Amino acid sequence: MATSTVENYIKQIYALQYEQGDGGLVGMGDLAVALGVTPGTATSMVKSLARDKHVEYTPRVGVALSESGKSLALHVLRRHRLVELFLVKILGMEWHEIHEEAETLEHAISERVLAKIDALLGRPKVDPHGDSIPSPSGVIAERNLVALDQCDVGRAATISRIEDQADDFLQYLESNRLTPGHEIEVVESDRHAGILSLRFVDGSQCSLGFPVARKIQVELHD
Numbered sequence: 377m378a379t380s381t382v383e384n385y386i387k388q389i390y391a392l393q394y395e396q397g398d399g400g401l402v403g404m405g406d407l408a409v410a411l412g413v414t415p416g417t418a419t420s421m422v423k424s425l426a427r428d429k430h431v432e433y434t435p436r437v438g439v440a441l442s443e444s445g446k447s448l449a450l451h452v453l454r455r456h457r458l459v460e461l462f463l464v465k466i467l468g469m470e471w472h473e474i475h476e477e478a479e480t481l482e483h484a485i486s487e488r489v490l491a492k493i494d495a496l497l498g499r500p501k502v503d504p505h506g507d508s509i510p511s512p513s514g515v516i517a518e519r520n521l522v523a524l525d526q527c528d529v530g531r532a533a534t535i536s537r538i539e540d541q542a543d544d545f546l547q548y549l550e551s552n553r554l555t556p557g558h559e560i561e562v563v564e565s566d567r568h569a570g571i572l573s574l575r576f577v578d579g580s581q582c583s584l585g586f587p588v589a590r591k592i593q594v595e596l597h598d
């Protein structure tokens with residue numbers, strides 16, 4: 377089994393490759409910054425990952441996951457996201473406190489326990505923040521989501537994923553019911569003022585600024 381340091385590097389390279397970019401090479405400087413280590417530390421770790429065939433490393437250019445590295449990254453993400461859902465649904469924890477716990481547990485949990493958690497939760501497809509949970513074989517579902525600030529007035533949608541998962545932001549969203557699963561309709565969108573208003577199915581309304589709306593992804597209804 378890979379060590380937690382190896383898993384964290386692999387996970388970070390995956391995030392930089394696939395979540396922020398085009399799946400291309402990740403620069404060593406960007407990787408070092410994201411992991412909070414010196415470029416020298418990142419480079420020696422990446423060289424060791426390359427020897428283990430988890431990544432392809434081109435000196436002075438960057439690093440990309442190999443097929444086995446990508447599969448490992450997806451397995452770590454599967455553990456992380458299932459653990460987060462378990463912490464919320466079964467242990468009743470608040471959704472803004474679960475990420476840090478999952479960061480530790482994702483490296484410690486066995487496949488056997490993970491399979492039990494998956495079954496207990498009914499083989500869920502998304503975690504509490506709306507991120508897709510990779511399948512046991514490492515397949516991640518593509519979804520058609522748009523940022524809330526791109527929604528037209530009169531359009532109905534379901535809040536599906538939160539882009540910014542910082543604690544205080546999640547707490548703010550929770551106190552305004554702006555969490556995944558809620559159905560909404562945009563009732564006003566003022567581009568000049570940068571304010572968007574939406575209505576929940578029970579008729580209550582909420583206004584938010586465009587910078588907030590941009591970090592909330594929704595699935596549009598037909």
Ligand SMILES: [Zn+2]
Nearest residue numbers: 456460475478
């Ligand atoms: Zn998390």
